[in-house]
Amino acid sequence: MLNTLAAAALAMSTIIIPPGGAPGDTPPPDHITIDVVTINGSGCRAGTAAVAVSPDNKAFTVTYSEFMAQVGPQALPTDFRKNCQLNLRVNVPSGFTYGISSTDYRGFAHLERGATALEKANYYFQGMSQTEYKQHNYRGPFSDDWQATDTTDVAAIVYHPCGEKRNFNINTELRVMAGTSDPKKVTSFIAMDSTDGSIETTYHFAWKVCPPKP
Amino acid sequence: MLKTVAAAALALSAILTAPAHAAPDVPDFVTIDVVTVNGSGCPAGTAAVAAADDRTAFTVTYSQYLAQAGQGSGPTDFRKNCQLNIKVSYPQGFTFGIAQADYRGFANLQQGATGTERGNYYFQGMSQGASRTHTFTGPKSDNWQATDRATVSEIVYAPCGEVRHLNINTELRVNAGTASKANSFMTMDSTDSSVSTKYQFSWKRC
Numbered sequence: 001m002l003n004t005l006a007a008a009a010l011a012m013s014t015i016i017i018p019p020g021g022a023p024g025d026t027p028p029p030d031h032i033t034i035d036v037v038t039i040n041g042s043g044c045r046a047g048t049a050a051v052a053v054s055p056d057n058k059a060f061t062v063t064y065s066e067f068m069a070q071v072g073p074q075a076l077p078t079d080f081r082k083n084c085q086l087n088l089r090v091n092v093p094s095g096f097t098y099g100i101s102s103t104d105y106r107g108f109a110h111l112e113r114g115a116t117a118l119e120k121a122n123y124y125f126q127g128m129s130q131t132e133y134k135q136h137n138y139r140g141p142f143s144d145d146w147q148a149t150d151t152t153d154v155a156a157i158v159y160h161p162c163g164e165k166r167n168f169n170i171n172t173e174l175r176v177m178a179g180t181s182d183p184k185k186v187t188s189f190i191a192m193d194s195t196d197g198s199i200e201t202t203y204h205f206a207w208k209v210c211p212p213k214p
Numbered sequence: 215m216l217k218t219v220a221a222a223a224l225a226l227s228a229i230l231t232a233p234a235h236a237a238p239d240v241p242d243f244v245t246i247d248v249v250t251v252n253g254s255g256c257p258a259g260t261a262a263v264a265a266a267d268d269r270t271a272f273t274v275t276y277s278q279y280l281a282q283a284g285q286g287s288g289p290t291d292f293r294k295n296c297q298l299n300i301k302v303s304y305p306q307g308f309t310f311g312i313a314q315a316d317y318r319g320f321a322n323l324q325q326g327a328t329g330t331e332r333g334n335y336y337f338q339g340m341s342q343g344a345s346r347t348h349t350f351t352g353p354k355s356d357n358w359q360a361t362d363r364a365t366v367s368e369i370v371y372a373p374c375g376e377v378r379h380l381n382i383n384t385e386l387r388v389n390a391g392t393a394s395k396a397n398s399f400m401t402m403d404s405t406d407s408s409v410s411t412k413y414q415f416s417w418k419r420c
Contacts, residue, residue: 040262040275041403077286077397081320085275085404087264122318122357126264126271127408129316129361165268171318171403173357 033057034197035089037167043067043082043174043192059198062086064191067107069174071115072187083173086195090168103170105148107192111140114180115188119148122171140181140188170197245269246409247301249379255279255294255386255402271408274298279319282399283327283390295385298405299338302380315382317360319402323352326392329400331360332385337378352391352398382407 034057039049044064053060069082109117120135136148174190181188247269251261256276265272276296283292321329329350336343348360386400 037264038262038273038275040260040277042277042280042401045277046259046262077284078280078282078322078399081322081401083320083401083403085273087262087273087275089264089267120357124316124406126266126273126406127314127316129314129359131318131359133357165266166271166408167264167266167273169273169404169406173320 033091034060035091036060036062036086037089038087039084041082041084041171043069043172044084049084057091059196062195063193064195067174067193068189068191069117069176070187070189071176071178071183072189073184074187075183080177081173081175083171084192084195085169085171086197088168088170088197102198103150104194104196105136105150105172105192106194106196107146107174107190109138109142109144109146109190111138111142111176111188111190112181112186113141115140115177116179117174117176117188117190119146119190119192120173120175121150122169122173124169124171126166126169128166138190140179146190170195245303246272246407247303248272248274248298249301250299251296253294253296253383255281255384256296261296266408271406274405276402276404279386279402280399281329281386281388281401282397283388284324284394285397287397287399292389293385293387295383296402296405297381297383298407300380300382300407302409314408315362316404316406317348317362317384317402318404318406319358319386319400321350321354321356321358321400323350323354323388323398323400324390324393324396325353326390327352327398328389328391329354329358329398330385330387330389331358331400331402332387333362334381334383334385335362336381336383338381339378350400352393358400 036051036053039051039062040046044067048065050063051060052063064084067082067084069080071080103121105119105121107119111117117138118135120133122131122133124131134150138146172192172195174192176188176190178188245268248263248265251263251274252258256279260277260279262275263272264275279294279296281292281294315333317331317333319331323329330347332345332347334343334345346362350358384402384405386402388398388400390398
């Protein structure tokens with residue numbers, strides 16, 4: 001749940017909650033767009049990630065060539081956890097605020113019996129300490145593609161503080177734990193192939209009107 | 215505590231001490247720009263800077279900011295640093311203070327090992343600095359987050375009428391302690407800093 005962030009943002013920005021409290025009732029006058037500003041992390045060093053943005057700037061796909069965490073005889077002690085952080089600029093029509101709604105993660109995992117892996121995404125705005133996360137766990141034996149989707153319902157959505165421009169950060173990470181498997185003999189790994197983010201004013205985004213500036 | 219720098223800056227600039235609530239005449243635009251990012255933990259090509267459109271906040275992400283000790287590590291790997299040099303632009307007649315920086319990363323610390331994140335803050339040309347330290351103790355294998363937040367009374371004031379870049383030198387240290395055979399490490403994924411006339415910055419008239 002992203003309730004904490006939502007509460008914090010609400011407290012800071014004095015967003016007016018419309019009577020009836022049904023976010024999404026008021027569509028924005030124009031569409032919103034997103035730009036990927038930076039991609040960086042131990043799992044996506046410079047030159048290893050590619051970004052494809054849809055023509056309407058409402059969705060994007062990031063693909064990775066070496067976003068992989070592993071344990072095993074050939075792995076370094078620091079290889080069991082890798083991260084990749086996306087910094088997103090969300091362009092919002094004036095007078096409206098927004099929340100992020102849906103992200104899809106896809107990849108492959110090979111986990112020996114006894115090993116476990118997780119995909120975790122931390123979500124936060126620049127300048128806000130509050131961090132929310134969603135986590136998906138996988139358990140060996142497993143050797144197949146995996147897919148995880150993080151969605152938030154309307155009541156738990158993250159609202160952008162009115163009147164300030166803050167980029168949104170999504171820090172994704174992959175971890176593998178050897179568990180009861182023997183990392184001196186067998187390798188377990190989890191890789192992320194792609195991250196897809198999208199915003200839809202119809203159902204992926206909720207809107208609230210900011211108060212007029214004094 | 216940032217009181218050292220606050221005191222020094224106050225002495226240098228003869229700022230009128232205003233009540234904490236005397237901030238309604240705050241100017242509109244305070245902006246921060248990252249001028250350089252460099253250090254053993256963030257050599258060229260390994261850090262990315264994302265600035266907010268209104269230049270009141272930025273995020274720096276790192277691809278190899280990792281300190282480690284114990285198995286598999288070199289003798290100099292236990293301490294890494296990354297220094298940010300930040301140009302702060304503010305309207306004439308006002309001075310400023312940094313209020314918040316957020317550090318986020320991951321730590322894998324064996325039982326008996328410790329990891330430390332330290333932020334050293336100082337203005338160009340001023341010997342006085344301030345630092346804050348956050349220590350994590352093993353066993354731990356999870357994300358960590360640290361926030362350096364200065365209250366209004368202990369904020370860092372830039373000398374009025376001077377333009378000085380702010381330096382934030384962050385460092386990570388890992389001490390294997392009694393777990394010298396196993397590997398312990400600590401990474402920094404991101405550094406976020408922001409200035410806000412509403413809730414993350416305080417103002418005093420020169």
